Amino acid sequence: MGRKILFVTTDQQRYDAIGANGGTVGRTPVIDALAAQGRRYERAHPQSVVCMPSRSTIITGQHPSTHGVWMNGVPLAADAPSVVETLHDAGYRTALIGKPHFEPFLDPFLKFPENQFSTRGLTGLHRGFEHFEAATHGGQGMLHYARWLAANHPEAVRMFYPVLDGALEVNAMGGGETDAPQVWVNDIPREWYHTDWVADRTISWLDSLDAADDWFCWMSFPDPHHPWDPPKSELGRIDWRDVPLPEGYIADAAEREAVLDDKPRHWRAWYDGRLVSNYEAPLNWVPAAMTADQVREVNQRNAIECELIDEALGRVMKAIAAKGWADDVDVVFTTDHGEFQGDFGLLFKGPYHVDSLMRLPLVWRPAPSSGAVPATVTRPVGLVDLAPTFCAIAGVAPNDWMEGKALPVDDADADARGFERVLTEWDSELFGVDVHLRSIFRDGMLLTAYRKGYSHDGTEGELYVMADDPHQRVNRWDDPAYAAVKADLLDDLWSNQPEQVMPLQPVIAPV
Amino acid sequence: MTLGSVRHHVRIHRPAADVWVLAGDPTRLHEWFPGIVSCQVDGTTRVITLGSGMPMPEEITIHDNTLRRFQYRIAAPIFQYHRGTIDVLDMGDDTCVVVYTTDADPRTMALTIGGGTLGALHELKRQMETPAPDVAGAEDGAL
Numbered sequence: 001m002g003r004k005i006l007f008v009t010t011d012q013q014r015y016d017a018i019g020a021n022g023g024t025v026g027r028t029p030v031i032d033a034l035a036a037q038g039r040r041y042e043r044a045h046p047q048s049v050v051c052m053p054s055r056s057t058i059i060t061g062q063h064p065s066t067h068g069v070w071m072n073g074v075p076l077a078a079d080a081p082s083v084v085e086t087l088h089d090a091g092y093r094t095a096l097i098g099k100p101h102f103e104p105f106l107d108p109f110l111k112f113p114e115n116q117f118s119t120r121g122l123t124g125l126h127r128g129f130e131h132f133e134a135a136t137h138g139g140q141g142m143l144h145y146a147r148w149l150a151a152n153h154p155e156a157v158r159m160f161y162p163v164l165d166g167a168l169e170v171n172a173m174g175g176g177e178t179d180a181p182q183v184w185v186n187d188i189p190r191e192w193y194h195t196d197w198v199a200d201r202t203i204s205w206l207d208s209l210d211a212a213d214d215w216f217c218w219m220s221f222p223d224p225h226h227p228w229d230p231p232k233s234e235l236g237r238i239d240w241r242d243v244p245l246p247e248g249y250i251a252d253a254a255e256r257e258a259v260l261d262d263k264p265r266h267w268r269a270w271y272d273g274r275l276v277s278n279y280e281a282p283l284n285w286v287p288a289a290m291t292a293d294q295v296r297e298v299n300q301r302n303a304i305e306c307e308l309i310d311e312a313l314g315r316v317m318k319a320i321a322a323k324g325w326a327d328d329v330d331v332v333f334t335t336d337h338g339e340f341q342g343d344f345g346l347l348f349k350g351p352y353h354v355d356s357l358m359r360l361p362l363v364w365r366p367a368p369s370s371g372a373v374p375a376t377v378t379r380p381v382g383l384v385d386l387a388p389t390f391c392a393i394a395g396v397a398p399n400d401w402m403e404g405k406a407l408p409v410d411d412a413d414a415d416a417r418g419f420e421r422v423l424t425e426w427d428s429e430l431f432g433v434d435v436h437l438r439s440i441f442r443d444g445m446l447l448t449a450y451r452k453g454y455s456h457d458g459t460e461g462e463l464y465v466m467a468d469d470p471h472q473r474v475n476r477w478d479d480p481a482y483a484a485v486k487a488d489l490l491d492d493l494w495s496n497q498p499e500q501v502m503p504l505q506p507v508i509a510p511v
Numbered sequence: 512m513t514l515g516s517v518r519h520h521v522r523i524h525r526p527a528a529d530v531w532v533l534a535g536d537p538t539r540l541h542e543w544f545p546g547i548v549s550c551q552v553d554g555t556t557r558v559i560t561l562g563s564g565m566p567m568p569e570e571i572t573i574h575d576n577t578l579r580r581f582q583y584r585i586a587a588p589i590f591q592y593h594r595g596t597i598d599v600l601d602m603g604d605d606t607c608v609v610v611y612t613t614d615a616d617p618r619t620m621a622l623t624i625g626g627g628t629l630g631a632l633h634e635l636k637r638q639m640e641t642p643a644p645d646v647a648g649a650e651d652g653a654l
Contacts, residue, residue, distance in 0.1 A: 109630070111626075119563070167617030431516075
């Protein structure tokens with residue numbers, strides 16, 4: 001009998017959303033306890049800051065340039081490598097419960113298995129998952145959660161915020177007390193909400209296993225990704241008026257705009273409402289009009305959703321203990337990418353490589369039976385390192401196609417095994433607007449180089465010295481004092497860049 | 512208004528006239544468009560049914576056998592505007608290029624429908640370039 005793996009992901013959650021990383025708005029005692037017992041990573045980056053490419057990196061152990069999901073709307077190839085298949089082949093029972101998003105959600109022709117399964121009454125096999133129950137951010141659609149809700153609680157289907165508007169754009173409609181975008185009062189009872197459904201279905205699947213089974217379960221919560229519409233019954237947990245503004249929020253508009261003007265021009269163009277270069281932000285929302293109170297209310301809802309996830313995870317941990325597995329389960333907790341949450345006067349995500357979107361919570365609590373020593377790891381790691389980590393836990397050799405390395409157990413291990421840098425990439429093309437970024441984090445510095453695109457001539461970039469500038473307000477790209485540092489980082493960035501598989505696979509849906 | 516345009520094409524190693532027999536027949540779209548399960552044509556009205564069970568009414572606006580161009584408009588309420596165009600272009604060497612263009616408002620529907628058209632073009636190419644079954648062999652049980 002080997003070690004079992006509970007892999008927990010949230011969607012669009014910042015580093016500081018959990019207490020163990022200094023978060024103070026939402027309470028996350030379960031995750032904090034896991035962090036105290038295990039390894040907490042202070043510099044974990046995604047290889048893309050949007051869902052489909054990032055999730056494809058997790059399952060393949062490859063950078064987006066390699067696995068080919070270069071933007072949302074590009075499906076992961078049906079025959080793409082999968083660490084879950086590796087584990088399944090090694091005898092692991094395997095499940096994904098919650099949000100997958102390896103394939104587009106907007107699928108009227110029902111082309112993709114993720115969307116076909118619930119229609120056909122199936123729960124797998126898919127990408128190595130023998131059990132597959134899918135959910136996303138609302139009560140409508142073709143996934144298992146939506147069908148469960150429609151069958152059992154049809155009155156609740158339309159209680160959620162409509163994440164897309166009538167034109168299928170990300171909705172800009174405001175709600176709550178401040179009219180903040182994607183904020184909503186959701187009348188759904190908590191026990192019908194997708195967070196609790198994911199935990200319920202996870203517990204149900206675990207209960208179906210034999211005590212001697214080895215298993216890998218990816219429990220994938222759709223929250224705290226927008227819409228910010230937790231159950232109304234939970235809103236009293238936190239008064240939005242008491243929520244502090246994030247440190248990355250610049251209260252003075254003139255100062256904020258000067259900071260944005262110091263970055264490549266698509267930053268300010270988005271802020272002013274002149275250019276929405278990507279599908280992941282509302283087309284009809286102007287960030288410059290966002291008020292401080294709207295930021296507070298968004299972050300109140302976000303924190304409540306994080307609390308619900310923590311409590312759901314706590315229920316699953318109790319169920320694991322009740323099965324007698326408490327000493328034999330590794331728990332890995334992370335997310336796919338971050339969220340602005342008001343930093344720089346922005347919300348949502350896009351081609352903006354700063355900590356708001358790139359610095360992720362990552363906790364690995366090894367099975368207590370392994371005797372692992374708790375540690376805080378400060379060296380850079382990536383979600384690309386998760387697949388080989390799962391292999392290491394399971395005691396199977398990593399596949400040749402994996403581009404990462406098993407996560408270091410501490411900084412000494414990281415140094416010994418060459419965890420010097422982590423790379424992130426962005427490519428998007430949306431109705432003639434293309435954006436291309438390549439980033440490297442190394443030695444406490446974050447550099448992003450821009451390739452030629454709709455708004456950029458290929459000479460732009462960003463360089464931040466994190467120790468002096470933890471909120472990335474001072475762009476050193478054109479600072480002569482940092483010319484040598486910039487040249488060194490650029491050389492490192494391009495010499496370690498994975499070769500992009502060409503031709504690019506076509507975009508076949510917005511998301 | 513958010514008008515979007517998506518265009519896909521495929522090179523098929525069959526004469527344009529042969530390809531047009533299938534691609535230009537409005538009653539046979541479901542034979543090569545994955546995710547469309549049926550087509551019913553009545554004059555210039557066509558109703559397709561998607562794999563999800565959703566019916567989609569369309570108006571055929573151009574059906575030109577000389578130009579080998581087929582155009583249609585989806586008449587569902589979600590569309591402020593839609594025009595789908597299938598062109599079969601003779602390359603002069605017994606091959607052709609089939610171009611499938613989707614213009615739509617809202618623009619997101621151009622991407623969503625356009626994703627389907629790409630799969631359709633690949634299926635059209637597959638069908639047109641797959642050798643016809645050996646009927647004699649089939650009778651012999653060779654298939």
